[in-house]
Amino acid sequence: MSGQSLLVPGNLSPTRSVPGNIRRPEYVGKPMPTPYTGAEIQDAETIDRMRIAGRIAAQAMEEAAKLIAPGVTTDELDRVAHEFMCDHGAYPSTLGYRGFPKSLCSSVNEVICHGIPDSTVLRDGDIVNLDVTAYLNGVHGDNNATYLCGDVDEESKLLVERTREALNRAIKAVRPGRQVNVIGRVIESYAKRFGYGVVRDFTGHGINSSFHSGLIIPHYDSPHATTVMQPGMTFTIEPMLTLGTHEYDMWDDGWTVVTKDRKRTAQFEHTLVVTETGTEILTLP
Numbered sequence: 001m002s003g004q005s006l007l008v009p010g011n012l013s014p015t016r017s018v019p020g021n022i023r024r025p026e027y028v029g030k031p032m033p034t035p036y037t038g039a040e041i042q043d044a045e046t047i048d049r050m051r052i053a054g055r056i057a058a059q060a061m062e063e064a065a066k067l068i069a070p071g072v073t074t075d076e077l078d079r080v081a082h083e084f085m086c087d088h089g090a091y092p093s094t095l096g097y098r099g100f101p102k103s104l105c106s107s108v109n110e111v112i113c114h115g116i117p118d119s120t121v122l123r124d125g126d127i128v129n130l131d132v133t134a135y136l137n138g139v140h141g142d143n144n145a146t147y148l149c150g151d152v153d154e155e156s157k158l159l160v161e162r163t164r165e166a167l168n169r170a171i172k173a174v175r176p177g178r179q180v181n182v183i184g185r186v187i188e189s190y191a192k193r194f195g196y197g198v199v200r201d202f203t204g205h206g207i208n209s210s211f212h213s214g215l216i217i218p219h220y221d222s223p224h225a226t227t228v229m230q231p232g233m234t235f236t237i238e239p240m241l242t243l244g245t246h247e248y249d250m251w252d253d254g255w256t257v258v259t260k261d262r263k264r265t266a267q268f269e270h271t272l273v274v275t276e277t278g279t280e281i282l283t284l285p
Contacts, residue, residue, distance in 0.1 A: 004109060004123060004125055004126065006109075006110065006262055007108055007109060007110065007111065007120065007258075009116075009118065009120075009251060009252075009253065009256070010073075010074075010075075010118035010119035010120040011118055011119040012075075012101060012102075012116070012118050012119075013075050013118070013119075015095075015101060016078075016079070016082045016095070016102075016103060018086055018091055018092070018095070019086055022086060022089060022090070022091050023091060023135070023136075023137075023138070024091055024096075024135075025091060025093060025097075025135050025140075025211065027096070027097060027098070027211070028091075028095075028096040028097075029096065031098070031099065032098055033097070033098070033210070033211065033212075035214070036206075036208075036209075036210035036212075036213040036214055038208070038209065038210070038213070040206050040208075040213060040215050040227075040230075040233050040234070040235075041230055041231070041232035041233050042208050042232050042233075042234050042273070043232070046139060046208060046209070047232070047234065047273050047282070049136070049137040049138065049139045050139045050140075050141055050207075050208065050234060050271065050273070050282050051141075051282050052136060052137065052141075053090065053134045053135065053136040053137065053139050053140055053141035054134075054141030054142075054143065054271050054281075054282035054283035054284070055141070055283070055284065055285060056084075056085060056088050056090045056134040056136055056141065057085075057090075057132045057133055057134035057141040057142060057143050057271075057283055058132075058141070058143050058283045058284055058285040059084065059088075059285045060080075060081040060084040060085050060088075060090075060104075060132050060134060061081065061104075061130050061132040061143060061144070061145065062285050063080050063081065063084045064077040064078070064080045064081040064084075064104065064130055064132070065077075065130060065145070065147050066080075067080055068122065068128060068147050068148075068149050069122065069149065069150065070121075070122055070123055070124040070126075070149060070150045071121060071122065072121070072122050073117075073118070073119055073120060073121055073122070074106035074108065074115070074117040074118060074120045074122065074128070075102075075117045075118055075119060075120075077104065077106055077117060077128075077130060078102045078103050078104050078106065078117035081103055081104045081130070081132050082095075082102075082103035082104075085103065085132075085134050088134075088136075089136060090134040090135060090136040091134070091135040091136070092104065092132075092133070092134065092135075093133035093134060093135045093140050093142070093211055094131075094133055097211060100114075100116070100255060101116060102116055102117045103117075103132075104117060104130055104131060104132045105117075105129070105130070105131035105144070106120075106128060106129070106130060106131075107128070107129040107131070107256075107265075107267070108120065108122070108126055108127070108128045108129075109126055109127060109128075109264050109265075110258045110259050110262045110263060110264055110265060111129075111256055111257065111258050111265070112199055112202065112240050112242070112248055112257040112258065112259060112265045112267070113129070113131065113199075113202050113240060113257050113267060114131075114255040114256060114257055115129075115255075115256050116253060116255055116256060122149045123149065123150075124149065124150035124151055125149065125150055125151055125152050125153060125156075126149040126150070126152075127146055127147065127148055127149065127152060127156050127159075127160055127264060127266060128146065128147055128149055129144055129145065129146040129147075129266065129267050130144060130145060130147065131143075131144035131267075131269065132144065133211065135211075138209050139208055139209050140207050140208070140209075140210075140211050140271075141207075141271050141282060141283050142207055142211075142236050142269065142271050142283065143236075143269050143270055143271060143283035144238060144267055144268065144269040145164075145268050145269070146160045146163065146164075146266040146267055146268060147160075148160065155243065155264075156264055156266075158194075159196070159241065159243055159264060159265075159266045160266045162190070162191075162194055162196070162241065163239060163240075163241045163266040163267060163268055164268045165190070166186075166187045166190050166191060166239045166241060166268075167187075167237060167238070167239055167268040167269070167270065169186050169187070169190055170183045170186050170187050170219075170237050170239065171237060171270065171272065171279055171281065172186075172278075173185075173186045174229060174237075174272060174274060174278060174279035175229065175274075175277075175278055175279075176229055176230055176231050176274055176275075176276065176277075177228060177229065177230075178228070178229050179225065179226050179227065179228055179229070180215075180216075180217055180218075180225045180226075180227045180228075180229060180235075181218065181221060181222050181223070181224075181225035181226065183204070183217055183218070183219070183225075183237055184198075184217075184218040184219050184220045184221050184222055184225060185221040187219045187220070187239045188219070188220045188221050189221075191239075191241050196241040196242060196243065197241065197242035197243075197244055197245050197246035197247075197259075198219055198220045198239065198240070198241060198242075198246055199219065199239075199240035199241070199242065199246050199248070199265070200218070200219070200220050200246055201248070202240060202257065203216050203217055203218050203219060203238075204216075204217030204218075204219065204235055204236040204237045204238050204269075205217060205235060205236055206233075206234065206235045207234055207235060207236055207271055208234050213235075215227065215233075215235055217235050217236065217237055219237075219238075219239040219240065229274045230274060231274050231275055231276050232273065232274065233273070233274045234271065234272065234273045234274075234282070235271070235272060236269055236270065236271050236272070237269065237270060237272060238267055238268065238269030238270075239267065239268065240265055240266070240267040241265065241266055241267075242259050242263060242264070242265040243263040243264050243265070244259060244261040244263035245259060245260050245261050245263075247259070247260040247261075248260055269283075270282070270283045271283045
């Protein structure tokens with residue numbers, strides 16, 4: 001594995017502004033969102049809106065990822081995604097969600113998820129996950145991907161490639177009538193082939209007009225995940241695989257989750273809708 005030194009918190013830039021004409025999610029300015037009480041199955045009109053929000057999120061992530069290179073700060077990646085979403089009339093869903101201060105999550109190397117963009121400078125050999133969610137026309141679209149920065153060691157490259165493949169395999173397992181635990185079963189069985197850890201305490205989730213609806217999508221084979229998938233159900237799959245343990249620590253910021261052994265981790269995510277015959281990805285650029 002790369003011999004990079006471990007990450008330390010950087011400095012935050014001022015909160016970025018969002019034009020006043022852009023609709024905010026209901027949780028902005030509140031300590032937490034109002035619990036979702038609606039259905040997990042969405043109508044065709046809602047799904048159409050989620051396709052648009054998902055496309056904006058995917059495009060914003062792509063625009064930010066174009067800048068990934070040694071010497072670039074994670075705050076700069078946040079700026080690009082923020083401006084792209086605002087320019088397209090979307091609100092960056094993470095901004096103000098339970099107090100999160102930025103418009104995307106940037107998780108580098110040993111950071112599993114929820115890294116806060118700051119003055120941290122990307123280094124040659126890093127891997128960096130960008131997690132971008134857009135809120136538009138009353139619905140969210142959520143996606144993430146892990147990118148290589150410069151000359152990355154082979155072990156890290158394989159981790160990234162295999163995590164992407166784990167997501168792809170999980171998406172193919174989605175079928176109406178199946179329990180959601182088939183998703184985690186597919187991911188965990190694939191990850192075990194390479195001795196990877198599968199993060200358990202951070203999961204996929206239901207998503208629609210709510211950022212997190214309450215539906216849980218584990219990435220391991222959970223006997224409790226017995227919800228049956230039905231056409232119109234919308235949720236994310238976002239496996240987090242590690243080179244070592246799945247256990248974690250959290251920084252004092254209350255957000256940044258790092259592997260307990262500080263080994264590297266990768267993640268990929270799409271927002272999906274269950275169809276009559278399988279699934280459709282809603283976060284395509």
